[in-house]
Amino acid sequence: MNVEEQRKAMLSNFRQYATVYNELTEVCFTSCVQDLGQRRLSEEEASCADTCAAKLLQATSRMVWKMAELNPLQQGGGASALHPPQQTR
Amino acid sequence: MNPSSQFGQEAIANMEIEMMTDLYNRLSKTCHKKCIPPKYHEGDLSKGEAICIDRCVGKFMEVHDRIGKKLTSMYAQDQAAAAAQR
Numbered sequence: 509m510n511v512e513e514q515r516k517a518m519l520s521n522f523r524q525y526a527t528v529y530n531e532l533t534e535v536c537f538t539s540c541v542q543d544l545g546q547r548r549l550s551e552e553e554a555s556c557a558d559t560c561a562a563k564l565l566q567a568t569s570r571m572v573w574k575m576a577e578l579n580p581l582q583q584g585g586g587a588s589a590l591h592p593p594q595q596t597r
Numbered sequence: 598m599n600p601s602s603q604f605g606q607e608a609i610a611n612m613e614i615e616m617m618t619d620l621y622n623r624l625s626k627t628c629h630k631k632c633i634p635p636k637y638h639e640g641d642l643s644k645g646e647a648i649c650i651d652r653c654v655g656k657f658m659e660v661h662d663r664i665g666k667k668l669t670s671m672y673a674q675d676q677a678a679a680a681a682q683r
Contacts, residue, residue, distance in 0.1 A: 519608055526616040529668060533661045534623040541660070544631060544652045549659050561664045565671070
């Protein structure tokens with residue numbers, strides 16, 4: 509990969525990462541925060557957000573892995589090189 | 598200054614702006630839904646609605662920060678694990 513391609517790949521990775529980050533924020537806020545009576549997050553809401561993020565990240569990586577497994581790359585059977593994501597963090 | 602690194606920095610800055618905009622759009626959609634019932638009796642925000650918006654934005658950004666810290670620490674863990682394996 510030449511420098512230009514590397515830079516494009518890096519930007520595209522960053523974009524992907526930032527999109528996941530924003531998506532997580534939206535989904536976990538919507539699910540975990542119901543009461544807008546306070547200005548700051550309660551203990552419960554904060555820990556809900558943490559577990560929500562951890563779980564959804566695991567779900568995402570599992571989906572990516574599964575999709576790769578079921579949809580072999582054009583070169584043929586390239587998915588065998590991928591490993592399932594770790595179960596515990 | 599080498600032109601390719603200049604391009605790199607500018608592209609990253611543009612990307613950050615784009616992502617900030619995306620975050621804002623999500624926040625806006627979410628807090629609208631939570632704070633502004635679709636019954637438009639009057640054109641001005643009520644005090645309750647205004648306070649709700651303040652709090653909604655505060656909490657949304659707090660969730661954003663928490664998740665950001667979590668992602669950073671998870672990434673650092675992955676880096677450390679990968680380095681240990683080598």
